[in-house]
Amino acid sequence: MRKILICFAYKGTNYSGFQKQPNKVTVQSVLEECLNKVLKENVSIVASGRTDAGVHALKQYAHFECENKISLDKLPTALNTFLPPDIRVYFAKQVDSLFNARTSAKTKTYMYVFCKDKIINPMLCDMVTKLDYQIDIDVVKKCMEKIKGTHNFKAFCSSKTNATSFDRTIYDFSLEEKQNYLIFKISGHGCLYNMVRIIVGTIIDIARGRLNISCIDEMFKTGNRGLGGKTVDGKGLYLFDVKYN
Amino acid sequence: MRKILICFAYKGTNYSGFQKQPNKVTVQSVLEECLNKVLKENVSIVASGRTDAGVHALKQYAHFECENKISLDKLPTALNTFLPPDIRVYFAKQVDSLFNARTSAKTKTYMYVFCKDKIINPMLCDMVTKLDYQIDIDVVKKCMEKIKGTHNFKAFCSSKTNATSFDRTIYDFSLEEKQNYLIFKISGHGCLYNMVRIIVGTIIDIARGRLNISCIDEMFKTGNRGLGGKTVDGKGLYLFDVKYN
Structure with a gap:
């Protein structure tokens, strides 16, 4: 029995998120189906973490165990032959029996992309979130400083x-302004369900003047989700990278 | 009755091409449905030309006639409210009664995008064609020179x-090499059905050594489609711009 780690990417638009669910097409269900075809045995994968419907991954990792002795150099090509083009496997490598793609992950980085164009280029319609508001970038940066560090993120x-x-x-937690795009990158050991989308949504609501910056401290203190901003759209969110030791 | 010209863009992935067809979702059918909703009258649009299934348009134009007196500054926003995000209207303007979006077009420019990456980024899976072959760029350029000018394109x-x-x-007819992308741009008064995709496919087949460059002259002479290369995938093709006087 080998334990194998695969590195892959996907466009989340056409999937009901990463995790397997009955009667839904998910990234996990499609990947496992293709692994079963290529390896001719039933394998279950464990990914670094889940992503929601419409959320993308530029680098995602998952491990599985199998008996099949296929060359790991050939496995990505074999899988990519069966996979739809919106899921691509980059490489596969053997890992030791203690490795776990979820629990061994040291840092996960997410990216959130806003576009300030008045009309979003339809080629990007699944890939960026429209920023419809005037926002104060200095306030955004102050909020980001508050978010960094260790906190109780229950309200997020x-x-x-x-x-x-x-x-x-x-x-x-970094912000890049590039032409008409605002690109957030946020790194942590792990994130709660919708945490990145609520953090970004709360910051935008503060920076456009709908919420006061003090709400972040209140959220940490009370754990009250109701004090925060909206959960921004999944299509602007990317699992950007996962680091292991 | 005003005659109105709209400029719009679309991602062709989810449409059975531009032109209206029974029981198919096309760009034209979706646009006309939204125009009918906004204008509260039945209008038919005439575009600069059709595009095939999966083909995109970065700038497409169409005209229609209507009684409704809506401000043309407000029409794009009104339409974009009803349109799916993969079709966006940029502007609308009144044109004179002799103007015709199809027959008044002076130059249409198409773009074809290949990617040479061994594994195509899934975020781009609907937008570029994978170039799987080693090709000789000097040969590509020689072929492009042969295509320029006036010819009988029946074989294309x-x-x-x-x-x-x-x-x-x-x-x-130009070629740009940008990182791992090959970007063709081809301008003409108008193109035949599949003409750009057959031109590009034939050039690639010549530049990878599967066909001899002399086939282009033979194709012009004989009109025999069978002498040419394959019709490359629609997803790499973009209607790039249309020029009117």
Whole structure:
């Protein structure tokens, strides 16, 4: 039995998120189906984490165990032959039996992309979120400083979560302004359900004057989701990278 | 009755081409449905030309006549409210009664995009064609010179055409190499059915050594489609711009 790690990417538009669900087409269900075809055995994959419907991954990782002795150099090409073009496997490598794609992940980086164009180029309609408001970038940066560090992020988490502990650490949070695009990158050990989308949505609502910046401290203190901004659209969100030791 | 010209763009992936067809979702059918909703009258649009299934338009034009007196500054926003995000209207302006979006077009420019990456980024899976072969760029450029000018393009036209005359003029044909992308731009007064895709496909087949460059002259001489290369995929093709006087 080998334990194999694959690195892959996907455009989330046509999937009901990453995780397998009955009667839904998900990235996991399509990947497992293709692995079963190529390896001729039933494998279950464990990814670094889930992504929601419409959310993309530029670099995602998953492990699985299998008996098949296929060359790991050939596995990506074999899988890509069966996979739809919106899921691509970049490489596969053997990992030791203690490795776990989810629990061994040290840092996950997410990217959130807004476009300030009055009319979004239809070629990008699944890939960016329209920023319809005038926002104060200095306020955005002040909010980002507040988010960094270790906090109780319960107020930045969907009520649909199964999590029981809400303390999370944000190592890094950057903003790039490039032409008419605003690109956030946020890195942490792990994120709660909808956490990045609620953080970004709350910052935008503060920076456009709908909420006061003090709400961030209040959210950390009270855990009250109702004090925050909206959950921004999944289509602007990307799992950007995952780092392992 | 005003005659109105609209400029719009679309991602062709989810449409059975531009032109209205029974029981198919096309760009024209969706646009006309939204115009009818906004204008509260039945209008038919005439575009600069059709595009095939999966083909995109960065700038497409169409005219229609209507009684409704809506401000033309407000029409694009009104339409974009009803249109799906993969079709966007940029502007509307009144044109004189002799103007025709199809017959008044002086130059149409198409773009064809290949990507040489071994694995295509899934975010671009609907937008570029994978170039799987080593090609000789000098040969590509020689072929492009042969295509320019006025020729009988019957051999570069799908047999499904309704055209009766096949003489067309290519004013300009350029190639840009940008990182791992090959970007062709081809301008002419008008193009036959599948003409750009057959021209590009034939050039690639010559530049990878599957066909001899002399086939281009033979194709012009004989009108025999069978002498040419394959029709490359629609997803790499864009209507790039249309010029009117």
